[in-house]
Amino acid sequence: MDVFGAVAEPTRRAVLDLLARRERPAGELVAAFPTLTQPAVSRHLRILRESRLVDVRADGTRRVYSLRPGALAELDRWLDTYRRFWDDRLDGLERHLDAKKSGSVRRRTK
Amino acid sequence: MDVFGAVAEPTRRAVLDLLARRERPAGELVAAFPTLTQPAVSRHLRILRESRLVDVRADGTRRVYSLRPGALAELDRWLDTYRRFWDDRLDGLERHLDAKKSGSVRRRTK
DNA sequence: CGCTTATATAATCTGAAAGTTATAATTTGG
DNA sequence: CCAAATTATAACTTTCAGATTATATAAGCG
Missing domain, CATH: 1.10.10.10 (Winged helix-like DNA-binding domain superfamily/Winged helix DNA-binding domain)
Known part of the structure; x- marks a missing residue:
């Protein structure tokens, strides 16, 4: 599987x-x-x-x-192709940066 | 489903x-x-x-x-919880930024 | 050693998912 | 209108994932 x-x-x-x-x-x-x-x-x-x-x-x-860790990165790579479809407002990047800075898991934005 | x-x-x-x-x-x-x-x-x-x-x-x-676009974002949000497990070397962020700057789909890193 | 505890595997059953053939529904062009 | 084209749905079959019960494997303990 x-x-x-x-x-x-x-x-x-x-x-x-x-x-x-x-x-x-x-x-x-x-x-x-x-x-x-x-x-x-x-x-x-x-x-x-x-x-x-x-x-x-x-x-x-x-x-x-x-x-x-590694296996889920495959999913993430697959998502890369599609990310631009909802990422244009930079929300994804902001979340990404935010998660890294705080070192904690981001809460859902909506 | x-x-x-x-x-x-x-x-x-x-x-x-x-x-x-x-x-x-x-x-x-x-x-x-x-x-x-x-x-x-x-x-x-x-x-x-x-x-x-x-x-x-x-x-x-x-x-x-x-x-x-929207539906796949759900998957992305789910991945947020796990992203930190392989993201510590900043690779994920780099890929993210790279993909945004180039406006193209990143090739697999390995 | 046996006995208990912890976990994995085997065999089997069942239901859901995915495929097929056949047919319905809808739109367009003559 | 009618026939062709396009797509969806129905009915059915088959395959497979996930569950169960029963059993095997293996380690720790008295």
Whole structure:
């Protein structure tokens, strides 16, 4: 599965959101989705692994997952082609600069 | 179908790529995919319409499709959360500025 | 060692997505 | 009007992603 397919799934985006804050062992991620079974989450993690969106490191029996930067950059590059369609008022650049200066995550503008 | 799901499909991304250069009637888009039938492409166009990624305008019997900026901005906003993970070397900003200055589409860096 | 804990994999089921053929709807030109 | 052209929709089939249950694998602990 490619990166586009990987992030198309809401649960997987939620996993990425959790990992964006901090790395977590698989069990914690399983617990974060009470409506899903452990194998279901494990399968999502496998897909995220295979599409290079996350890293895993062993810690005893635990498997600690962390976000992996590179893969999402592919999405960003794809968006480059289209960015000019809404970017002409420089909003995107302003957001970009703002995010960098403050070092924090920008809130939605609208 | 949401925007993430819409762009997850390779054919639909190819349609967006074609529309990024210029607007095109449905028939031209159908012709661009010789391995698919007309209804198959028409269905993809419907999905792109419903997810607000394209606009349609009637021209006689023709239906002229064009790219619609707003929807992809949602993807861009989602990426904002993760951008800092690969943006620390300022590459993303440089690309951003470069693309704006040159007014052209940046080639892949690697 | 076994037993428990943590996670992954296998086998299977199910529903949704995407493709096909056939047909409808709409506009235009003669 | 009628026929051709263009596009959309309907009905159906097939493929595939995502879920479940059951089981395997592997590490830590008494």
